[in-house]
Amino acid sequence: MANPAKPSEARLSHTAALILQALDAGFVYGFSIMEMTGLPSGTVYPAMRRLEQDGLIHSHWERQSIADEEQRPQRKYYKLTAAGKITLEASRRRYPLLERLIPNEEAKTV
Amino acid sequence: MKPSLNWDWAQRLLHFGLLRSASLMVPGTHREEWLREWRGELWHVQQACKPMGAVSGRGEREVTAFCLGAFQDAISFKPASSQRKILSIEMEGTASRCLLVLGAILVASYTVSLLLPGVRAEQSLWPRRVNPNLVLIQEDGYNNGSSPTISPTQFRSWSGRRQKYFDGFAFYTVTRETLGPGLESAGLQKVSASNAAWRVARASSNFFVLLGLPAEFAEPAVMAGGDLPKVILSETVWKREFSADPHVAGSTVRFGPRVVRIAGVAPDGSLGLPGRVDAWMLDSDADKESGGAGYVVAHLTAIGAAAMWASCVHITANEPDESQDDLMGVSLEEWRPAPRTLYLFAVFLALLSVPAVTSVSLGEYSPNPLRISWTRRLCLWSFLCAKILLLLPIVYFLSLDLAYGLTTIGRERASLLQLVSSFAIFLAGMWWVLKDQRQRCPVCIRCVAHPAQVGQASRTFLDWNGTEMMCMSGHTLLHVPCVPTSWFGTQRWLYLDPSWRFLFASSGAGWGMPDSPTFDRPLDPLGGNRWPH
Structure with missing residues (x-):
């Protein structure tokens, strides 16, 4: 019988790896990942839900007071888990261009 | 400015409507949070694509495209835990899953056969056969039994004398009786038309004793009770009018002015008697009350049986007026295969037909026998045998369900339907079994x-x-x-x-895997390394 993959062994699709890389680079909500990766919403959100189910990322709602202060709806943020970071490292080895596509420095501009 | 504002609101309404529609595909427990996230994101998308409420065709299209993506998200939204997903993937295509599915089908078909009254009746009624050496006596030349030919006087004359060829007689006539009102018991409320005309055979009280055919579902108290004349329903009427109710015995029906009590059910077909009869009314004075000719059933002695030739025996009867009458006794024994016999015959035919619909070869499993251990090969063959062993009872119970589940079709048609369905289901099943087996990995028996x-x-x-x-x-x-x-x-x-x-x-x-084959180099039947496509 097949064994569940260890995080470091998990092989992600290029899309999933892109999303992880974007999250790691500081793009922490769906729309910013869409803008960064160029992927449509119908791809990004389902992929993020799968990643969350697999324990590679986790989400949390921002505080209501922050949203009220800025007069906008509350927003959901995503963050890499420890397993997600390990998987991302493995994915970077598999997709060497990943870091060049979304360098970590870009997050500073968002 | 005002039209622009209206347009903006219409767009917002459209986008919100799209999100709300998509959310209907999300499980209720997660719907609110899902919608909250998308609405929050939509606000940011609108801000990015239509800054300061500006009207932009491209911006509108982008926002709409964003909202349409919600449908994809909603469709793929599965709150199932990852453990369950992994388990589902691990079970996919495995031998155990295949056997579990077959087992579930078997249990379902068996359960249905227990629930369908027609199938239950067939299994309980079938083993009944009339006594051997029974003949229907008719005038010579009326062998088809289309019309009754024996007068009550003749019958009384024969039954009152010691006979060399016969040791028992029973008389019956068939009349049409109108089923009247005044029915008792819950079972009779199911009768479809209370004033329907039934073909009722008024028979001697020893009729079923002579046939050796105990009435099914008859209760001893009902059979022994003498308060009302007793009626034995035919199987067809029992199924059609009483929905095969096993508790029908003891109920009463009214035939014209006469109230009779239902004593049991007689199986169709196996009686081999002429004419369609809906019910048998047992009456010791059936011959006396009968105004016209009727049918006589007689049991042959050993001497009479020896005189039988080609299921017939010629009889010369001495009439009360010293004249002689030429009669013919036709055997009542009717050969009708049991459901199990039909099933086995159909399976045999289907086995012969398998090569016509699919290749019986299981494919080239092991070009190099050293690569697969004998235990793996044994598992592979055991799996094939298990599938066939599960298929056999599935076919039996499914064919019973199909053929006898409908109580409205006759016994002969039901037998034919069982034969055809057994053949078709087993043939299709064997086609699938072999196809499935050919696509099983020889190492892990996974599809x-x-x-x-x-x-x-x-x-x-x-x-x-x-x-x-x-x-x-x-x-x-x-x-x-x-x-x-x-x-x-x-x-x-x-x-x-x-x-x-x-x-x-x-x-x-x-x-x-502990018994995985060793892989020194890929064995390519095409003579080279091939890459996945």
Whole structure:
């Protein structure tokens, strides 16, 4: 019988790896990942839900007071888990261009 | 400015409507949070694409495209835990899952057969057969039994004298009786038309004793009770009018002015008597009350049985007026195969027909016998046997359900339907069993998947053209030729070496299996290393 993959062994699709890389680079909500990766919403959100189910990322709602202060709806943020970071490292080895596509420095501009 | 504002609101309404519609596909427990996230994101998208409420065709399209993406998210939204997902993937295509499904079908078909009254009745009524050496006596020349020919006087004359050829007689006539009102008991409320005309046979009280056919569902108290005349329903009427109610005995019905009590049910067909009869009314004075001719059933003695020839016996009867009458006794024994016999016959026929619908070859399992251990081969064959063993009772119970589940069709048609359905289901089942077996990985007995069409049809005889499928655990690759050729007539297995492992890392391929074959180098039936497509 097949064994569940260890995080470091998990092989992600290029899309999933892109999303992880974007999250790691500081793009922490769906729309910013869409803008960064160029992927449509119908791809990004389902992929993020799968990643969350697999324990590679986790989400949390921002505080209501922050949203009220800025007069906008509350927003959901995503963050890499420890397993997600390990998987991302493995994915970077598999997709060497990943870091060049979304360098970590870009997050500073968002 | 005002039209622009209206347009903006219309757009917002459209986008919100899209999100709300998509949210209907999300499970209720997660719907609110799902919608909250999308609405929050939509606000940011609108801000980015239509800053300061500006009207922009491109911006509108982008926002709409964003909202349409919600449908994809909603469709793929599965709150199931990852553990369940992994379990589901691990179970997919496995031998145990296949056997579990077959077992579930077997249990379901057996349960249905227990629930259907028609099937229950067939199984309980079938073993009944009339006594041997019973004949129906008729005037010579009326062998088809189309009309009654024996007068009550003749019957009384014969039954009152000691006979050399016969040791028992019973008389009956068939009349039409109108089922009247005044029915008792819950069972009779099911009668479809209370004033329907039934064909009622008024028979001697020893009729069923002579036939050796105990009435089914008859209760001893009802049979022994003498308060009302007793009626034995035919199986067809019992099924049609009483929905095969097993508690029908003891109920009363009214035939014209006479109230009678239902004593039991007689099976159709096996009586072999002429004419369709809906009910048998047992009456010791049946012959006296009968105004016209009737039918006589007689039991042959050993001497009479010896005189039988071709299921008939010629009789010369001495009439009370000293004249002689030529009569014919026709055997009542009717051969009708039991459901089990029909089933076995159909299965035998289907087995003979299997090569006509599919190849009985299981494909080239092991070009090199050293690669697969004998325990694996034993497992493979055991799995095939288990599938066939499960298929056999499934076919039996499904054919019973189909043939006898409908209580409105006659017994002969039901038998034919059982024969045909047994044959068809078993043939289809064997086709599936063999097809499934050919697609089982010889290493893990798991079904191969991800079929890929490779090659070109126009190059069948020059190059490879067919379908390739891969073991989901990463052990093997199956090549199935599109058109069998002399050099590639049947499917072949390619055993994958660890260099293919990168494809299966996420599913934890079974290279670590204790009895996995050794993979020194890939065995390619096409004579070279091939890459996945």
